[in-house]
Amino acid sequence: MNLASKYYRPKSPRGGCDLDRTITFAEPADEETLRTMFTAAGMDLAGEAEEHVVLRDGANILAGGRLYQADEDLFHLLVFAVAQGERGRGTGRRLMRELCERPWEYCRDAVEPTGGTFRITTMAKGESAAFYKRCDYRECEASLLPPPFDSQCEDCPDCEQCGPVAMVYSRT
Numbered sequence: 001m002n003l004a005s006k007y008y009r010p011k012s013p014r015g016g017c018d019l020d021r022t023i024t025f026a027e028p029a030d031e032e033t034l035r036t037m038f039t040a041a042g043m044d045l046a047g048e049a050e051e052h053v054v055l056r057d058g059a060n061i062l063a064g065g066r067l068y069q070a071d072e073d074l075f076h077l078l079v080f081a082v083a084q085g086e087r088g089r090g091t092g093r094r095l096m097r098e099l100c101e102r103p104w105e106y107c108r109d110a111v112e113p114t115g116g117t118f119r120i121t122t123m124a125k126g127e128s129a130a131f132y133k134r135c136d137y138r139e140c141e142a143s144l145l146p147p148p149f150d151s152q153c154e155d156c157p158d159c160e161q162c163g164p165v166a167m168v169y170s171r172t
């Protein structure tokens with residue numbers, strides 16, 4: 001069942017004891033805040049604001065990301081970032097853990113994989129690969145990423161400086 005909806009809110013936010021922290025889809029009004037967070041991390045919004053999920057503490061957005069379902073059992077994480085002042089406190093791990101647990105709930109127009117197994121791929125910027133490894137991703141060939149993401153860095157002039165690392169999380 002596809003639980004994704006504009007105002008979907010998980011019943012019990014996991015991974016911490018602060019009950020003011022929730023993980024929801026972003027709303028249109030969050031666009032500027034999200035854009036500021038992603039551009040500070042060298043990225044940008046990946047589509048409409050409402051396609052992203054955000055971890056909030058009350059009214060403040062602490063972290064966000066956008067998943068895309070490429071196939072029933074294959075998701076791709078297009079962008080993921082934690083607000084600058086919030087890094088290094090376990091916030092990224094908390095949001096990532098939730099996304100990896102039930103990616104279809106945090107992805108617009110997604111369906112739950114029927115077989116119970118799935119993969120999430122992403123292209124990490126070099127320095128963030130260590131974070132992904134701490135979140136149980138492993139390095140993989142870029143060809144494992146769904147198109148067009150398998151070749152997204154090929155013609156990028158910043159590729160050498162960025163040091164992209166293709167990564168995959170597998171739920172078996």
Ligand SMILES: CC(C)(COP(=O)(O)OP(=O)(O)OC[C@H]1O[C@@H](n2cnc3c(N)ncnc32)[C@H](O)[C@@H]1OP(=O)(O)O)[C@@H](O)C(=O)NCCC(=O)NCCS
Pocket residue numbers: 041079080081082083086087088089090091092093094123124125127128130131132134
């Ligand atoms: C990378 C990022 C998402 C990590 O979020 P965070 O909230 O700071 O990470 P956490 O505090 O949850 O750290 C979880 C673990 O990853 C490790 N980690 C996080 N960032 C790391 C880094 N840059 N280098 C090495 N290890 C890192 C932490 O030490 C921690 O390890 P532990 O299991 O030993 O405790 C965040 O720093 C960020 O937004 N960076 C800029 C954007 C970016 O690079 N996004 C990734 C998409 S390419």
